[in-house]
Amino acid sequence: MVGLILYFVLGVALIGTLSSSVFLALALMGVIRFRRDASQQLHAIPGDAHLPPVSVLKPVHGLEAQLKENIESFFRQDYPNFEILFASDRADDPALEVVREIRARYPHIRCRVLVVNPPWPNPVVYAFHSMAEAATHEILVTADSDVEVSANYLREVVAPLLDPQVGMVTCVYRGKNVAGFFSGLTAIGMSVEMTAGVLVANLLEGMKFGLGPTTVVRKDSLARIGGYAALQDYMAYDFAIGNLIAKAGYRVVLSGHIIDHVVNQKSFRHMWQNQLRWAQTTRYSRPKGHFGTGLIFSMPYGVLGFIACAGLGHWGVGAILLSLAVLNRLVEAWLVGWMVVRDPHVRRAPWLYPLRDLLGFVVWFASYLNLRYVWRDGRFELKGDRIVLRQTSSDNM
Numbered sequence: 568m569v570g571l572i573l574y575f576v577l578g579v580a581l582i583g584t585l586s587s588s589v590f591l592a593l594a595l596m597g598v599i600r601f602r603r604d605a606s607q608q609l610h611a612i613p614g615d616a617h618l619p620p621v622s623v624l625k626p627v628h629g630l631e632a633q634l635k636e637n638i639e640s641f642f643r644q645d646y647p648n649f650e651i652l653f654a655s656d657r658a659d660d661p662a663l664e665v666v667r668e669i670r671a672r673y674p675h676i677r678c679r680v681l682v683v684n685p686p687w688p689n690p691v692v693y694a695f696h697s698m699a700e701a702a703t704h705e706i707l708v709t710a711d712s713d714v715e716v717s718a719n720y721l722r723e724v725v726a727p728l729l730d731p732q733v734g735m736v737t738c739v740y741r742g743k744n745v746a747g748f749f750s751g752l753t754a755i756g757m758s759v760e761m762t763a764g765v766l767v768a769n770l771l772e773g774m775k776f777g778l779g780p781t782t783v784v785r786k787d788s789l790a791r792i793g794g795y796a797a798l799q800d801y802m803a804y805d806f807a808i809g810n811l812i813a814k815a816g817y818r819v820v821l822s823g824h825i826i827d828h829v830v831n832q833k834s835f836r837h838m839w840q841n842q843l844r845w846a847q848t849t850r851y852s853r854p855k856g857h858f859g860t861g862l863i864f865s866m867p868y869g870v871l872g873f874i875a876c877a878g879l880g881h882w883g884v885g886a887i888l889l890s891l892a893v894l895n896r897l898v899e900a901w902l903v904g905w906m907v908v909r910d911p912h913v914r915r916a917p918w919l920y921p922l923r924d925l926l927g928f929v930v931w932f933a934s935y936l937n938l939r940y941v942w943r944d945g946r947f948e949l950k951g952d953r954i955v956l957r958q959t960s961s962d963n964m
Contacts, residue, residue: 570879577875580888583868587892590767590863591899597766598902605823612726620648621725621783622702626694627655627662627712632745632831635665637715642673646721650677650703654694658682662712677703687799696795705786714740714780715827723824724783734788734817735809737774738781739765740828741908749838751912754830755900756842756923758910763903764860765821774819776853777809780828784812791815803848825908842926846934861931865895866924896921 623641631637641651653666663680670678681701685693699707706728708721727736739762742754765778782805789795792811798804809819832838850857869892876885900920904913912919 573875573878576871577879580868580872580875583862583864584872584888584891586862587865587868587895590763591865591895591902593767593770594763594899595902597763597770598907600770601766601821601823601907604821608723608727608823612722613729615647617729618647618722618725619706619729620650620704621646621706621708621721622698622704623649623651623708623710623721624695624698624702625651625653625710625712626691626698627653627660627666630661630665631713631829633715633743633829634662634712635669637712637829638666639669640715640717640720641710642669642676642678643718644716644721645718646725649708649721650679652679652681652698652701654681654683654698656683656685656690656694689799689801689804692795692798692801692804696799699786699789699795702786706783707786707789708783709781711780711828713829713831715743715829717826720824720826724781724822727820727822728783728785730818732818733820734784734791734812734815735777735819736783736822737777737805737809737819738822738824738826739778739908740780740826741904741910742830742912743827744830744912746831746833749835750830750832751916751919752923752926753832753838753842754828755904755910755912755916755919756927757828757830758908758913759900759904759920760923760927762908763899764863766903766907768856769821773813774821775810775813776806777812777819779805780826781822782808783822784808788812788815788817791817803852806849806852839930842930843933846930850934857931857934861928864924864928864931865892865899866921867928868892869895870925893921896924 625638625641627634627638653663655663666678666680670676679701681694681697683694683697687693687696695709706725708724710716724736724738727733740757741762742757744751744754768774768776789812792808792815797811798807801807813819832841846857869889872888872892873885876882876888897917897920900913900917904910904920
């Protein structure tokens, strides 16, 4: 009986080893396409006279890690005509003091600050809605407060929208660890695991979703989907906006520009909760794709193969399977984490990615356990990919 179980486990390990190898090959093709498209985009950027004015929309909430550097990077844009709008749901939010300090150093940049009272389940989406209503220009660049960008960011992300068939542009990103080991696991997952999945999706079916740190839309394509009001109760509003714009008949373009996503998860608990919430949201946003994700990991199948082979007395074969799994993840880390997003941690500590691969599989498995997470201050919770009012015992009386 034990022997049958070990052979079954070995079979699972072999299937997983094969599927993760196929994914690695697809990731390689995705990298080649991305680099080709990025080169074409760079050559298509017009001169200043032909670049349209844009409105940058940035919600802020509290003193996040590296907030000053993140915000100031948007004031340093090498772009001929843009404005920046900030929104907070509190007039006394300490982040607004940082905004005002930086704003005073760049008086030539048009900047406005809005204080909003979000009536929608997703307060970030309402902030975008309020800023879009106040925005002067037709092109809206949305960016989270925990991202840092280079000076050529606006030039590179706005240019594809000059094609009227393009309704949205979005960006991949590299994780920027500012808080230690656990934060580093999340950061390298962003740089490699997340990016590899995006590149393969873009290769196989094109972009039909957005990525939260940056989306760029025109007001006309946004209006076609019902504006930000259509997204008010989505947790994964970034996925939803790209999906709805693609369904409306527009192209969604993956920009060749890479941004830094600052990661500040100081404890295992903080990291785990964030990872699990993201995984559960993806599970409901893209159920088939998320289920298939279980076959793209490599390390869990290498470990299973080693255990099964050891139990059957084939230590050498087990060592080969485990070594192939490690090699698979190191190659993927180099291809995606360095050749695409240029994450310096991939060069300094490549061993982190095999460890992150194991963690990613555990998170993926846990996403099917239907663990409940309360959203914001306890008044809202997640149900599927939507944010809804939380029911209490008094609601049922």
